[in-house]
Amino acid sequence: QVQLVQSGAEVTKPGASVKLSCRASGFTFGNSYIHWVRRAPGQGFEWMGMIHPRDGSSKYAQNFQGRVRMTRDTSTTTVFMELSSLTSQDTAMYYCARDDGKWLVPNWFFDLWGRGSLVSVSS
Amino acid sequence: IVLTQSPDTLSLSPGESATLSCRASQSVTSAYLAWYQQKVGQGLRLLIYGASARAPGIPDRFGGSGSATNFTLTISRVEPEDLAVYFCQQYGGSPPAVTFGGGTKLEIK
Numbered sequence: 726q727v728q729l730v731q732s733g734a735e736v737t738k739p740g741a742s743v744k745l746s747c748r749a750s751g752f753t754f755g756n757s758y759i760h761w762v763r764r765a766p767g768q769g770f771e772w773m774g775m776i777h778p779r780d781g782s783s784k785y786a787q788n789f790q791g792r793v794r795m796t797r798d799t800s801t802t803t804v805f806m807e808l809s810s811l812t813s814q815d816t817a818m819y820y821c822a823r824d825d826g827k828w829l830v831p832n833w834f835f836d837l838w839g840r841g842s843l844v845s846v847s848s
Numbered sequence: 849i850v851l852t853q854s855p856d857t858l859s860l861s862p863g864e865s866a867t868l869s870c871r872a873s874q875s876v877t878s879a880y881l882a883w884y885q886q887k888v889g890q891g892l893r894l895l896i897y898g899a900s901a902r903a904p905g906i907p908d909r910f911g912g913s914g915s916a917t918n919f920t921l922t923i924s925r926v927e928p929e930d931l932a933v934y935f936c937q938q939y940g941g942s943p944p945a946v947t948f949g950g951g952t953k954l955e956i957k
Contacts, residue, residue, distance in 0.1 A: 729891075760946075762946075762948075769948050769949070769950050769951075770935065770937075770948035771948075772945065772946035772947070772948075786945065786946075787943070787945075820891055820892070822891075822892070832897070833880050833939035833946065834880070834882035834894060834897045834937065834939075835882075835884075835892070835894060835937075836894045836897075836903060837894075838891030838892045838893070839891050840889070840890060840891050841891060
């Protein structure tokens with residue numbers, strides 16, 4: 726089955742880090758970009774960045790530069806997104822999504838989404 | 849680039865047609881304009897990419913059109929299963945970035 730399976734909900738404290746996972750199945754892991762998008766309560770969707778599992782190359786949104794890191798494990802076809810220095814503003818649902826761009830050129834639209842991982846940041 | 853969707857909520861009876869608008873604060877390359885559907889508790893589902901191309905498996909009741917700063921998603925003959933929130937999304941601007949509209953909620957009477 727073609728799907729992205731995300732890790733479960735996380736509850737964490739301000740200043741801490743969180744690492745979410747997104748496991749791909751049913752398609753060739755190294756052929757597509759994986760993006761991360763979040764949506765805070767009452768807010769719109771916010772693009773965080775992307776990684777290409779083939780070579781691990783990544784690109785991050787300006788708002789998250791220095792605070793986000795995306796990695797992958799090809800043996801488990803899993804992508805990870807770690808966000809550090811958390812504040813209450815990082816409380817959100819985090820989604821991973823596939824971009825099926827070919828030849829290392831993103832399409833910049835997302836044809837497969839995970840169901841989301843809820844991150845709650847509170848003291 | 850800021851995307852503004854209207855209306856916020858659309859309430860229609862089965863069989864009616866829905867017209868959802870997505871306006872951009874500056875011109876968007878059509879190749880980089882997409883529409884998604886989100887049902888409660890689910891991730892997003894790609895409906896339209898390249899402003900007008902239907903994603904695989906999407907019924908032809910769903911159609912996309914428009915260019916530059918004005919884009920439209922049309923759903924003909926709405927069905928109860930179309931109950932969802934619909935989002936537009938673009939890539940572009942300077943520096944280039946991905947942005948989403950705020951969404952239109954489609955209610956079925």
